[in-house]
Amino acid sequence: xxxxxxxxxxxxxxxxxxxxxxxxxxxxxxxxxxxxxxxxxxxxxxxxxxxxxxxxxxxxxxxxxxxxxxxxxxxxxxxxxxxxxxxxxxxxxxxxxxxxxxxxxxxxxxxxxxxxxxxxxxxxxxxxxxxxxxxxxxxxxxxxxxxxxxxxxxxxxxxxxxxxxxxxxxxxxxxxxxxxxxxxxxxxxxxxxxxxxxxxxxxxxxxxxxxxxxxxxxxxxxxxxxxxxxxxxxxxxxxxxxxxxxxxxxxxxxxxxxxxxxxxxxxxxxxxxxxxxxxxxxxxxxxxxxxxxxxxxxxxxxxxxxxxxxxxxxxxxxxxxxxxxxxxxxxxxxxxxxxxxxxxxxxxxxxxxxxxxxxxxxxxxxxxxxxxxxxxxxxxxxxxxxxxxxxxxxxxxxxxxxxxxxxxxxxxxxxxxxxxxxxxxxxxxxxxxxxxxxxxxxxxxxxxxxxxxxxxxxxxxxxxxxxxxxxxxxxxxxxxxxxxxxxxxxxxxxxxxxxxxxxxxxxxxxxxxxxxxxxxxxxxxxxxxxxxxxxxxxxxxxxxxxxxxxxxxxxxxxxxxx
Amino acid sequence: xxxxxxxxxxxxxxxxxxxxxxxxxxxxxxxxxxxxxxxxxxxxxxxxxxxxxxxxxxxxxxxxxxxxxxxxxxxxxxxxxxxxxxxxxxxxxxxxxxxxxxxxxxxxxxxxxxxxxxxxxxxxxxxxxxxxxxxxxxxxxxxxxxxxxxxxxxxxxxxxxxxxxxxxxxxxxxxxxxxxxxxxxxxxxxxxxxxxxxxxxxxxxxxxxxxxxxxxxxxxxxxxxxxxxxxxxxxxxxxxxxxxxxxxxxxxxxxxxxxxxxxxxxxxxxxxxxxxxxxxxxxxxxxxxxxxxxxxxxxxxxxxxxxxxxxxxxxxxxxxxxxxxxxxxxxxxxxxxxxxxxxxxxxxxxxxxxxxxxxxxxx
Numbered sequence: 001x002x003x004x005x006x007x008x009x010x011x012x013x014x015x016x017x018x019x020x021x022x023x024x025x026x027x028x029x030x031x032x033x034x035x036x037x038x039x040x041x042x043x044x045x046x047x048x049x050x051x052x053x054x055x056x057x058x059x060x061x062x063x064x065x066x067x068x069x070x071x072x073x074x075x076x077x078x079x080x081x082x083x084x085x086x087x088x089x090x091x092x093x094x095x096x097x098x099x100x101x102x103x104x105x106x107x108x109x110x111x112x113x114x115x116x117x118x119x120x121x122x123x124x125x126x127x128x129x130x131x132x133x134x135x136x137x138x139x140x141x142x143x144x145x146x147x148x149x150x151x152x153x154x155x156x157x158x159x160x161x162x163x164x165x166x167x168x169x170x171x172x173x174x175x176x177x178x179x180x181x182x183x184x185x186x187x188x189x190x191x192x193x194x195x196x197x198x199x200x201x202x203x204x205x206x207x208x209x210x211x212x213x214x215x216x217x218x219x220x221x222x223x224x225x226x227x228x229x230x231x232x233x234x235x236x237x238x239x240x241x242x243x244x245x246x247x248x249x250x251x252x253x254x255x256x257x258x259x260x261x262x263x264x265x266x267x268x269x270x271x272x273x274x275x276x277x278x279x280x281x282x283x284x285x286x287x288x289x290x291x292x293x294x295x296x297x298x299x300x301x302x303x304x305x306x307x308x309x310x311x312x313x314x315x316x317x318x319x320x321x322x323x324x325x326x327x328x329x330x331x332x333x334x335x336x337x338x339x340x341x342x343x344x345x346x347x348x349x350x351x352x353x354x355x356x357x358x359x360x361x362x363x364x365x366x367x368x369x370x371x372x373x374x375x376x377x378x379x380x381x382x383x384x385x386x387x388x389x390x391x392x393x394x395x396x397x398x399x400x401x402x403x404x405x406x407x408x409x410x411x412x413x414x415x416x417x418x419x420x421x422x423x424x425x426x427x428x429x430x431x432x433x434x435x436x437x438x439x440x441x442x443x444x445x446x447x448x449x450x451x452x453x454x455x456x457x458x459x460x461x462x463x464x465x466x467x468x469x470x471x472x473x474x475x476x477x478x479x480x481x482x483x484x485x486x487x488x489x490x491x492x493x494x495x496x497x498x499x500x501x502x503x504x505x506x507x508x509x510x511x512x513x514x515x516x517x518x519x520x521x522x523x524x525x526x527x528x529x530x531x532x533x534x535x536x537x538x539x540x541x542x543x544x545x546x547x548x549x550x551x552x553x554x555x556x557x558x559x560x561x562x
Numbered sequence: 563x564x565x566x567x568x569x570x571x572x573x574x575x576x577x578x579x580x581x582x583x584x585x586x587x588x589x590x591x592x593x594x595x596x597x598x599x600x601x602x603x604x605x606x607x608x609x610x611x612x613x614x615x616x617x618x619x620x621x622x623x624x625x626x627x628x629x630x631x632x633x634x635x636x637x638x639x640x641x642x643x644x645x646x647x648x649x650x651x652x653x654x655x656x657x658x659x660x661x662x663x664x665x666x667x668x669x670x671x672x673x674x675x676x677x678x679x680x681x682x683x684x685x686x687x688x689x690x691x692x693x694x695x696x697x698x699x700x701x702x703x704x705x706x707x708x709x710x711x712x713x714x715x716x717x718x719x720x721x722x723x724x725x726x727x728x729x730x731x732x733x734x735x736x737x738x739x740x741x742x743x744x745x746x747x748x749x750x751x752x753x754x755x756x757x758x759x760x761x762x763x764x765x766x767x768x769x770x771x772x773x774x775x776x777x778x779x780x781x782x783x784x785x786x787x788x789x790x791x792x793x794x795x796x797x798x799x800x801x802x803x804x805x806x807x808x809x810x811x812x813x814x815x816x817x818x819x820x821x822x823x824x825x826x827x828x829x830x831x832x833x834x835x836x837x838x839x840x841x842x843x844x845x846x847x848x849x850x851x852x853x854x855x856x857x858x859x860x861x862x863x864x865x866x867x868x869x870x871x872x873x874x875x876x877x878x879x880x881x882x883x884x885x886x887x888x889x890x891x892x893x894x895x896x897x898x899x900x901x902x903x904x905x906x907x908x909x910x911x912x913x914x915x916x917x918x919x920x921x922x923x924x925x
Contacts, residue, residue: 180660182656182658182660183660183662185625185627185647185654185656185660186654186656186660186661186662186721187662187673187677188627188646188647188648189625189626189627189647189648189650189652189653189654190648190653190673190674190677190721190722190725191648191649191651191674191677191678191725192648192673192674192677193648193677196676196677200673200676201662204664205662205663205664207664
């Protein structure tokens with residue numbers, strides 16, 4: 001076989017690896033600077049447009065001070081509530097064997113499958129003033145009024161705990177699975193009792209998982225919009241405050257509020273980093289230990305009853321949404337359960353073009369955003385994992401940045417920046433057009449997709465790329481035959497997450513949507529306001545169905561390729 | 563919660579560690595099958611076997627991480643079978659060391675003392691002494707991740723020693739070290755274990771490690787004890803073909819047993835060899851084999867009528883000697899050591915047995 005080393009080497013001479021890296025990196029970095037950094041910089045600049053005027057206004061406003069305080073209280077409370085549910089559940093399912101364990105494990109992550117707004121309305125149907133559980137309790141206790149009101153901080157934290165404990169549960173479960181069982185054995189061999197081992201070995205080693213998930217809950221709760229918006233009842237938090245200011249045309253104040261919200265998030269991030277600063281180790285992934293069977297009859301019974309209650313609590317919101325989706329709009333008033341059932345809600349969704357529109361909108365915008373995410377994040381992850389070039393640190397930062405910025409802040413940045421055509425300042429008119437939402441979704445999902453692809457690529461032996469090049473493969477062939485297959489699991493998983501998030505997105509949408517591109521989430525909210533519970537629930541079921549469909553599609557795609 | 567008893571409390575003379583008829587099954591699979599071994603005070607016993615032979619399960623039963631389905635574990639006659647590991651007061655060194663990654667060296671070593679409620683000052687003094695005894699003085703504040711494999715191994719040893727264990731258990735203590743370090747650590751380890759003076763049980767798949775460190779070796783296969791004895795006994799007087807095949811290299815050739823000697827026929831040449839019989843073996847084996855080790859044979863280029871003839875298929879320089887692989891008649895292949903390296907591959911040579919004695923085993 002005749003090789004042609006001549007051409008190869010001359011090509012190498014012209015394009016050094018460093019320069020080639022920059023050729024790929026430059027468009028990616030510019031795109032991220034333009035779409036992520038620029039709008040947020042514009043928001044910060046906007047908050048100073050009349051010197052410290054807007055900031056003084058913010059500081060002087062009692063409602064804004066209350067909003068900041070409430071936002072932080074809710075976030076911290078959500079963290080503790082999620083930990084209180086997630087950590088014990090992870091230990092119970094990870095370390096013990098008992099009747100009903102498999103069922104509990106199967107439904108433990110169910111809340112994550114509910115788009116944020118859907119979880120909120122499910123809770124409304126269950127625990128709201130006219131909700132099923134509320135009415136049942138009221139009947140049993142023969143009370144004149146509802147025994148509680150689903151309003152205020154407690155209600156918000158309640159919903160947050162339900163939807164967000166899943167992060168804690170998943171992180172801690174993974175930590176327990178990776179936990180090197182011999183460490184526990186070593187400790188017991190050295191004479192440590194069960195509680196000493198838990199305190200000195202197991203919990204310290206699980207701290208990274210606990211801290212990581214706590215941070216995730218904190219960021220999510222801080223940026224959460226749907227629960228405060230629906231259950232707030234006059235309660236002010238920063239994210240709703242921003243929308244209110246924008247709606248009132250007080251853009252300057254909205255900029256300050258957005259900056260404060262983003263700063264709170266960054267402060268939270270920094271705090272967690274600082275708490276986790278001393279850690280230099282990672283958990284080795286050696287097999288965990290076998291689950292212990294609960295022997296005591298009484299404890300076994302208690303566990304089983306308890307897990308049955310948890311299973312019901314976890315499944316009830318889903319069931320309730322499905323049930324209400326068949327309820328005739330307006331018929332459910334004071335009864336425990338909706339009195340009349342019909343297929344009408346679904347029929348109207350599929351036949352009336354005005355009602356069908358949000359569905360096509362959401363699906364097409366999710367597809368566009370996800371496609372962009374896959375291309376940009378693959379390139380970024382490839383550069384971050386395999387290339388050594390100046391600017392790699394900047395790229396890493398840019399990719400992670402949207403994660404630290406609450407979605408409301410991202411949305412307001414877009415609203416402040418892309419509201420007119422002005423090529424001199426690199427602005428183009430997106431606000432009021434179809435494209436503003438896909439762009440917002442794209443930005444929100446950058447960290448998600450990039451980190452999924454990164455972790456796939458990190459599992460690849462970096463010498464494979466060198467080996468392929470050494471065998472004479474061109475850069476493109478190496479990409480196509482070596483890098484891309486290695487990145488595939490991450491692309492599929494990241495793409496799925498991005499699509500699922502985008503199709504049910506609410507927080508950025510509520511700031512940026514117009515009537516013509518309104519997504520499903522906005523339509524659910526509109527129907528809810530019109531007290532058309534059945535139609536709102538039917539949309540929710542459709543949304544859950546879409547999420548399910550995408551998950552199955554991704555799984556079968558992955559199975560066919562693997 | 564009751565604190566774990568101080569090691570050696572009430573048992574200053576801890577006595578021998580014994581496994582008595584221990585059996586452990588996992589489903590249909592019998593990992594350890596009616597195994598009995600005893601390790602005396604200050605004795606080093608190596609459990610040797612291929613992977614899957616049940617040696618690690620045996621060690622875990624001794625440590626208390628596994629419960630035997632039947633049989634007992636005793637120390638100085640006291641039954642420990644149902645005593646959990648945290649109350650046995652044994653020191654264990656794990657194969658991958660199992661050092662706590664979130665604690666610096668000192669805290670790792672002091673952990674067992676902390677668990678026993680030892681005061682801070684005493685803890686520190688004992689930890690320092692233990693680190694010094696393994697040659698790691700001054701390394702106390704270092705992070706586990708910054709240690710080399712050999713250093714980690716010594717920290718693990720110090721951690722096991724500082725609690726003044728009543729017995730020491732080591733799981734493949736040398737398998738994670740590179741070959742050069744391994745040679746050096748063998749001698750260190752033997753010296754350190756000797757000093758402690760408690761029963762020490764260690765598991766290895768490497769017979770050279772076992773030869774270098776152990777006073778006695780227990781050879782395991784499929785959960786059964788094949789033979790237990792000094793390295794010399796296992797090498798020179800194996801009790802079965804299986805032991806002979808596992809320990810040392812050597813060709814196992816059928817023979818006619820004559821009691822003190824055996825007749826070995828290869829091709830058309832028959833030789834009479836002096837043999838050593840396994841302890842307590844029958845006076846004569848119906849079906850017998852002799853073990854011909856490389857150092858018990860001689861190779862020469864000139865042939866005599868009474869020599870076995872064959873062709874050199876492989877020549878390997880092994881330090882001071884050259885090892886030839888010679889293919890004789892009847893599909894018998896033997897390795898022969900020679901101090902002269904003149905013979906080349908593919909040459910025809912004569913192989914003669916030295917005086918022996920040669921181990922003889924039943925078929």
